[in-house]
Amino acid sequence: MTALMYAWSSLGGDPARLSRLTTVPREGVLTARLPVRELARACVGACGLAAAELAARRTGLAEAPDVRVDDGAVAAAFHSERLLRVDGRAPVSFAPLSRFWRTADGWVRTHANYPHHRARLLGALGLPEDAPAERVAGLLAGRAAVEVEETVCGAGGLAVALRTPERWRAHEQAAEVAARPLVERERLDAAPPREFPPLDPGAGAVLPAAGLRVLDLTRVLAGPVATRTLALLGADVLRVDAPWLPELPDQHADTGFGKRSATLDLGTGRDVLEDLLSTADVVVTGYRPGALDRFGLSPEALSARHPGLVVAQVSAWGAYGPWRGRRGFDSLVQVATGIAVTEGTAGEPGALPAQALDHGTGYLLAAAVLRALTEQSYDGGSRLVRLALARTAHWLTSGIRPEPAGGEPYPGPDAWLAETGGAPGRLRYARPAVSFTGGPADWARPPVPWGSSPARWAAAPVAGG
Structure with a gap:
């Protein structure tokens, strides 16, 4: 089974839709000892298929639009935080004690x-x-x-x-991770089917997530990549952070395209939170499993109060096992799971050519949300989707068959970069990698400064294409 087939199957997708996807392979992208190119291509491709599927459902088209995955666009997107420029300045990636x-x-x-x-x-x-x-x-x-x-x-x-890798496989957390599916999917209740306002396929770019409200409770990096993708597809994405935990400005700019950004103390602002949840369609969380439960944000509590929600969760180590409560990031998951040893040289640890666990998991999370929305339109039910960086790492190290090298020459990322003005300054950024016929080519608006938006939804959700 190819990586794309596995990813699409893990999302519950119809295998027949795979025929709608074409790939533009390029030589020399995301080069590594592990099959990073295959993982990245599969995650973006699965997200494109899920977006096209929902687009067809909402426009009434008999066939889903064709999906195109270009390795060059994928490589640029997976390096987005490194390629960003703010008024010509390169971003700060890691602090001196992150090493x-x-x-x-x-x-x-x-x-x-x-x-x-x-x-x-x-x-x-x-x-x-x-x-x-x-x-x-x-x-x-x-x-x-x-x-x-x-x-x-x-x-x-x-x-x-x-x-x-051998030492990780012997670890109890590794066994827990390997026992779970790549994408955990669960129906939480018997809420009625979701009714979408139809989209007009002839009224500009088709935005399959138009009119949907996404409450973004995520930080670094997989969750924000997922919600950035949902914003590309038309969702009203409101990111909410604690006032005392400001985001790193460059990181916020990179993942903030198409979103708004607010601050809220979830402890003292429960009424505001409930008001947001009352008309939300999707809640995405990126904190340690259980960390937000005391605010009534567990999947079970959310579905009980607001039937019909899609709850999407991403964590470093998974919601199970002895490490379920640990904090983690892509770089640390690479170190624990043996990836840093595999990619190292001369006895020194190495790293993947991109934060591929973060980006790949982010696209899969967005795809899982889109698929859950499509399934809701037929069968109803509040839905839970859950992913973990460590499970994506397990797939990369144990489940992906490398494909033959080759393809068109990779000219570098410039062909997939764009510029725009915005509050942070003049931005150079990686254009979206998710692409389907008739879909959006770019985000509707640049990022806003952290915490600059009110903690409320836009005046009214936009349901048009």
């Missing part, structure tokens, strides 16, 4: 891009908040990698010991 460190028995990787993560890391190590990288390196060089991992994670920070 690999030698330990007494191997390597550990830490993540400290956010101030609160840096503070927890240094606090766990008994270092002052202004400790330089050299002092951290000296301390870690005398400690065991797993000991560092446990100490930092126990303090709410982010650190993962480097593991070989």
